[in-house]
Amino acid sequence: MEYRRIKDQDKDDNGDGSGAGVAAADDIESLRSGKAISGASNVAKLGGSSFDRSKWQQKSIVTLALTILTSSQAILIVWSKRAGKYEYSVTTANFMVEALKCALSLAALSRIWRSEGVTEDNRLSTTYEEVIVYPIPAALYLVKNLLQYYIFAYVDAPGYQILKNFNIISTGVLYRIILKKKLSEIQWAAFILLCAGCTTAQLNSNSDRVLQTPFQGWLMAIIMALLSGFAGVYTEAIIKKRPSRNVNVQNFWLYVFGMAFNAIAMLIQDFDAIANKGFFHGYSFITVLMILNHALSGIAVSMVLKYADNIVKVYSTSVAMLLTAVVSVFLFRFHLSLAFFLGSTVVSVAVYLHSIGKLQR
């Protein structure tokens, strides 16, 4: 099978591959942490109301990191497109992202082991009961990515970008149902606004075509949104189930299965191409940058899920989408549409209402 070019067609979707785009952090085969956060395990242990402030700080830092990494992701993609065509295989890049995250988790762990010694919470070995749930998110993403090939029979790529905003709603609903966490009425209103605002910001003169999507297209878009939302919420459940457990260990196991599932996808889809042209065929400096960015974004998502939640993750990646557009005005002389301004206004009000809603709960 030929090296795929889905990245050209499907600008802002894919697991962690270098072809990902604007909303790539939605797709979290990644969802895990690592690297340079040796203090994190301590803070996680502390808890308690007297540490609310340091918790809040940590939450803010990981959220900011995710926002910046996600928006720079999209910018890297535009940059790489301008630089020429992609020649590398997306599946090898996805595999490399998982491998890099795995390596970063191990590096962070080895630092922790040296400073704190091996404890019950940071040792790598695990039980069957603990590890059995870890392949589930990666498996869900695999199914979702397979479905992705078929949805393009019913929707074009820009239409798919619009439909992907269902992810916001599905994440909110599954977050409520599975994690049993409550959002206030105002926060629900804010979440609907976030979805409407993001979609508005993406409107262009052809967007109305999405209304002609056949029933199968809508159904698949909803199923994909549910799979994506479920994977995110399930990852949060895994990570939060044992709060004292070091996040790098949790990530390591998530990434190991991520590597395994990506290896399967790679062998099925690109075996011939890899055998003929080599694993790293077509890799460039920008490919490496994109893999690095995706690995760090994945780790940031994981951190957000550990110290905040899926709701914060959705807000963070949505704001990142808007930031990307604004930065692109300066970098690539993009023109912002009136719809973008209106959508950004609605998203900003949604962010404000979400924070207000929390206080008044």
Add this chain to the structure above:
Amino acid sequence: MEYRRIKDQDKDDNGDGSGAGVAAADDIESLRSGKAISGASNVAKLGGSSFDRSKWQQKSIVTLALTILTSSQAILIVWSKRAGKYEYSVTTANFMVEALKCALSLAALSRIWRSEGVTEDNRLSTTYEEVIVYPIPAALYLVKNLLQYYIFAYVDAPGYQILKNFNIISTGVLYRIILKKKLSEIQWAAFILLCAGCTTAQLNSNSDRVLQTPFQGWLMAIIMALLSGFAGVYTEAIIKKRPSRNVNVQNFWLYVFGMAFNAIAMLIQDFDAIANKGFFHGYSFITVLMILNHALSGIAVSMVLKYADNIVKVYSTSVAMLLTAVVSVFLFRFHLSLAFFLGSTVVSVAVYLHSIGKLQR
């Protein structure tokens, strides 16, 4: 001067003229009551917390009436357009609307006088101190309508429809400053959403052109929004200044000055045409319906300002705009755009948040 056809160009603006449209109730040379509301003066006198429920009912009824009248206004316009060209003079129609409202106010008053007798609150005679403020709203609208001719040098008609949404913000700000009434944080957020949602619902493929509006265009749009907002807020101040005063008397005086200012505009702009072709030249059944609708809408606006406020009025006319579009799907086979659905969602959430915000204040 020739009979103008601004109604064709400027679909949804004008004072009370038959050329008005979607957001016509914004333009309230009208703003007064009358007709079949002989009980109204009683309720106004009652006040007090034990009557909250009947007040709420009254508020709901006038708001509903305004919403229905405003949306049927726009539908009448589409209908009349399909029926053929306009041949009548807008200024004579505007004058007729004022005259009709005046007559309806007097009719309502005469019923009240018969049932209750003439009292201090329902007698028509007034003092210089009371009546001196009554010409101000009509004068403000005259200035605004004059400016309207010049703004089309800088903006096209669809662009002007977009810019008219500044009215929402200006009304909110002037309501706060002049009437010194507070909105909660959530209600402010809702008001911004209302403005963004209404604008989103009106987006079409050419809307981005409005971003190229020159500075003078923006300035004039803002000045016109301030004039319109000020007129609305000032009318509310006049009507609410003496709550026990019968609203029909207040309306009568407002409409008398409305007639006077419209007569001036009529003579300046259309004197030749009226002299040559006659006052009622080009009037059709639908013209009469439109005048009737505008008169009733004007009275409904006045009722809303007496028993509710400008904020309710803005929500009511905004929701009317959305209703119009939905009804048009069935009547005229309009196609709704994705932007319309998104805008409607945002407006609906805004309405919800406004009511929630009130409770939590």
